[in-house]
Amino acid sequence: MDLSLTPEQEMLKTAVRRFVQQEYPKETLLQIASPTEPTPTEPWERLTQTGWLGILIPTEYGGEGGTFTDAGVLFEELGRGPVPGPHLSSSVLAALTLLEGGTDEQKREWLPRMATGEVRMVAAVTEADYGWLEGDVRLTAKQNGNGYTLNGAKAYVYDGETATHLLCAARSEQRNEVGLVIVPANDPGIKTRHLPGFAWNLSEIAIENVSADSFQVLGGVLAGGWEALEKAEQKAIPVLCAYQVGGSQAIYELSVDYSRTRHQFGTPIGRFQRVQDQIINLLNALDAARWTAYEALWKLDIGRESADSVHLAKAVGSEGYYEACNFAHEVHAGVGSMTEYGLTLHTAASRTLYHYLGDPKFHRHRLADALGL
Amino acid sequence: MDFEPQYTPEQEEFRQEVKAWMKDNVPPGIVHPADPIDLTEEQYQLRRDFGRRLGAKGWLWATAETEYGGGGLDVEHAIVLEEEAEAAGLTIPPFYDSGGRLGGASIVVWGSDEQKKFFLPPIFKGEVRTWQLLSEPEAGSDLANVKSTAVKDGDDYIINGQKVFVGSSLGCDYMWTLTVTDTEAKRHENLGWFMIPSDLPGITVQPMDLLISGGESGAGSGVKNTVFFDNVRVPAFNLIGGHNQGWKVATTHLELEHGTGGKISRNVVVDKLFDYCRTNNRRGEPISKDSDAREKLIDVHIEQEIVRLLQLRNYWMRHSGVTTTYEGPQASYLRKTLGLKMSRHILDILGPAALTFDPKLGASEGHMEAHSRAGIIAIHPGGTTDIQKVIMSRRIGIGREVREKAGALS
Numbered sequence: 001m002d003l004s005l006t007p008e009q010e011m012l013k014t015a016v017r018r019f020v021q022q023e024y025p026k027e028t029l030l031q032i033a034s035p036t037e038p039t040p041t042e043p044w045e046r047l048t049q050t051g052w053l054g055i056l057i058p059t060e061y062g063g064e065g066g067t068f069t070d071a072g073v074l075f076e077e078l079g080r081g082p083v084p085g086p087h088l089s090s091s092v093l094a095a096l097t098l099l100e101g102g103t104d105e106q107k108r109e110w111l112p113r114m115a116t117g118e119v120r121m122v123a124a125v126t127e128a129d130y131g132w133l134e135g136d137v138r139l140t141a142k143q144n145g146n147g148y149t150l151n152g153a154k155a156y157v158y159d160g161e162t163a164t165h166l167l168c169a170a171r172s173e174q175r176n177e178v179g180l181v182i183v184p185a186n187d188p189g190i191k192t193r194h195l196p197g198f199a200w201n202l203s204e205i206a207i208e209n210v211s212a213d214s215f216q217v218l219g220g221v222l223a224g225g226w227e228a229l230e231k232a233e234q235k236a237i238p239v240l241c242a243y244q245v246g247g248s249q250a251i252y253e254l255s256v257d258y259s260r261t262r263h264q265f266g267t268p269i270g271r272f273q274r275v276q277d278q279i280i281n282l283l284n285a286l287d288a289a290r291w292t293a294y295e296a297l298w299k300l301d302i303g304r305e306s307a308d309s310v311h312l313a314k315a316v317g318s319e320g321y322y323e324a325c326n327f328a329h330e331v332h333a334g335v336g337s338m339t340e341y342g343l344t345l346h347t348a349a350s351r352t353l354y355h356y357l358g359d360p361k362f363h364r365h366r367l368a369d370a371l372g373l
Numbered sequence: 374m375d376f377e378p379q380y381t382p383e384q385e386e387f388r389q390e391v392k393a394w395m396k397d398n399v400p401p402g403i404v405h406p407a408d409p410i411d412l413t414e415e416q417y418q419l420r421r422d423f424g425r426r427l428g429a430k431g432w433l434w435a436t437a438e439t440e441y442g443g444g445g446l447d448v449e450h451a452i453v454l455e456e457e458a459e460a461a462g463l464t465i466p467p468f469y470d471s472g473g474r475l476g477g478a479s480i481v482v483w484g485s486d487e488q489k490k491f492f493l494p495p496i497f498k499g500e501v502r503t504w505q506l507l508s509e510p511e512a513g514s515d516l517a518n519v520k521s522t523a524v525k526d527g528d529d530y531i532i533n534g535q536k537v538f539v540g541s542s543l544g545c546d547y548m549w550t551l552t553v554t555d556t557e558a559k560r561h562e563n564l565g566w567f568m569i570p571s572d573l574p575g576i577t578v579q580p581m582d583l584l585i586s587g588g589e590s591g592a593g594s595g596v597k598n599t600v601f602f603d604n605v606r607v608p609a610f611n612l613i614g615g616h617n618q619g620w621k622v623a624t625t626h627l628e629l630e631h632g633t634g635g636k637i638s639r640n641v642v643v644d645k646l647f648d649y650c651r652t653n654n655r656r657g658e659p660i661s662k663d664s665d666a667r668e669k670l671i672d673v674h675i676e677q678e679i680v681r682l683l684q685l686r687n688y689w690m691r692h693s694g695v696t697t698t699y700e701g702p703q704a705s706y707l708r709k710t711l712g713l714k715m716s717r718h719i720l721d722i723l724g725p726a727a728l729t730f731d732p733k734l735g736a737s738e739g740h741m742e743a744h745s746r747a748g749i750i751a752i753h754p755g756g757t758t759d760i761q762k763v764i765m766s767r768r769i770g771i772g773r774e775v776r777e778k779a780g781a782l783s
Binding site for chain 2: 277
């Protein structure tokens with residue numbers, strides 16, 4: 001038994017933390033989040049130069065061939081920002097989906113370019129009638145020679161706007177099979193619309209008469225594509241959980257600092273047991289999320305049956321980040337609601353990630369299934 | 374990272390040795406009453422006998438030093454022993470005892486060589502059972518406010534006072550306790566920590582009538598008592614850590630009791646609840662298939678997994694020498710709140726069957742009824758849930774000028 005990180009993982013952690021502090025300070029993150037200011041592109045370019053986007057991509061495809069725990073360490077630190085994507089959606093979820101279901105040719109075509117960040121591939125799965133089950137996919141794929149023509153609309157797509165390519169879930173009209181089709185995001189038939197409001201990097205993507213040849217269909221045929229996505233999700237989820245843990249860790253530290261420096265009634269507010277309760281609840285949510293996430297990552301690394309741990313981690317992780325933000329708002333009161341303070345960057349992220357790849361209720365049901373209840 | 378112990382071939386061989394030994398030495402006929410109050414004298418002696426056999430092998434307190442009667446084994450060996458005892462339906466130690474894990478740890482850290490040689494071997498060999506005597510009528514959460522006194526008289530101390538919520542059924546051989554040794558000295562610098570033979574004149578043990586007394590199945594305490602000290606003469610040799618040094622000595626076992634020791638065994642009540650719901654029907658199908666029950670069971674599972682992981686983390690931290698701060702009281706807080714919530718979930722899932730140990734209309738041989746009571750009282754032993762939060766706050770550096778350090782651990 002050893003719950004410590006390896007020296008290499010500690011070095012990675014330190015390096016990523018320094019990178020996030022330098023390249024994604026709060027001012028930059030606020031600028032990216034602002035609907036009116038132009039988004040700076042330099043930080044993302046520097047992120048692509050680190051090689052970290054290839055952390056889970058095998059070395060034969062130009063990646064780093066790291067472990068899931070390595071990826072957890074990386075994404076926990078990115079989550080402290082929270083550094084916006086499409087890092088996880090492309091280099092983790094889409095890359096793992098290609099590894100699960102892509103042909104050799106597809107892997108050689110896409111993975112090296114995803115490792116360098118040249119290609120940002122985002123899975124477009126959910127639709128207006130929101131859900132993460134196969135039955136929720138309605139977008140149609142109509143046979144067209146060797147390929148398909150796609151029609152329909154994807155909704156609440158996370159990181160959809162920043163994608164160069166979409167990994168689009170589609171249902172065949174003829175055989176009712178659900179699979180995945182890779183389409184360039186700049187296809188004239190694709191219209192991406194940013195969803196305004198509290199949503200964090202969500203968009204609607206309308207797809208009208210977009211054709212794809214068989215090389216663009218994951219695995220060459222639609223059948224089996226959905227299974228590849230589900231297998232990839234099972235591996236991407238604990239990495240996402242580590243990202244949520246990083247967010248909770250950052251706001252825990254923010255809340256502790258604030259409770260020690262903010263004075264009311266002539267004393268630091270951290271002296272008040274009511275305030276302490278909020279911080280302790282936050283810490284409990286954080287640690288629950290941390291250890292459920294890392295146990296799932298460990299199981300993935302050693303190839304152990306991990307379904308129960310993965311569902312547990314996402315149920316606890318999504319709930320944890322959501323609640324952690326609430327506790328932090330209780331501690332900070334008015335100051336926490338000021339955009340410039342930075343807490344709301346996490347609050348927004350926590351709400352969107354609550355649902356991304358399945359909400360706690362969804363995973364609780366799957367957990368019950370995994371336990372044979 | 375690695376979330377489970379790795380065993381060397383030598384340790385696996387040790388497991389086979391332990392398995393074979395358990396087969397020959399676990400006394401036949403041991404029963405596990407749902408409420409430890411039903412443990413009979415005869416059953417208790419079976420457990421004590423088994424404890425002595427473990428002790429003779431150095432397997433009762435496997436990681437304690439051989440010099441003091443322990444096994445001198447490493448953590449992995451201790452885990453093998455715990456796992457094999459669990460497989461045989463027992464815990465180590467197989468009876469309620471506050472000597473080996475808590476009091477013994479304080480003596481190891483603070484006792485003189487002579488004291489260690491005298492007090493520790495009987496504890497670690499399982500020859501004596503020891504109770505901890507901490508709470509008093511005026512000293513619950515505020516333990517440092519104890520009022521019982523120990524007054525120096527020649528080579529002895531004369532102890533007077535009253536302890537409450539202590540011990541178990543069926544008696545003990547030693548009691549360790551905290552009393553005022555200097556009525557003039559400052560708080561925390563006025564206490565003495567004593568090992569007291571329980572057969573000294575002037576000691577009266579009176580069982581209390583409580584909702585239930587804590588402890589896990591089989592190794593629970595059965596009852597809690599009031600213990601009166603009426604001019605009890607104790608040799609000064611039995612004072613551990615020196616005059617007015619008692620609080621320091623107590624921090625060692627208090628920290629362990631607050632959960633820093635960690636543990637890796639399963640929660641027996643959770644297992645029994647799941648088994649019951651899988652194997653008993655309601656409206657023609659297993660209770661576990663009922664959608665409401667399923668949701669509650671998942672609640673229990675998730676919270677139990679969180680407690681398991683945090684206890685595992687603490688276990689690892691303790692045994693690998695990583696400095697702990699808030700982790701002990703955190704695991705304790707979550708374990709206690711889980712216990713209380715579980716008693717609610719059990720009530721929701723089972724209905725009034727959760728409230729009786731009637732063989733016909735109760736559930737799981739009375740274990741669910743026992744937990745319905747135990748979940749309530751479990752929030753206070755070793756510090757209430759609120760006290761755990763107070764300690765956590767100090768340890769994370771809020772609530773006080775100076776960040777509090779965790780007590781010294783062996």
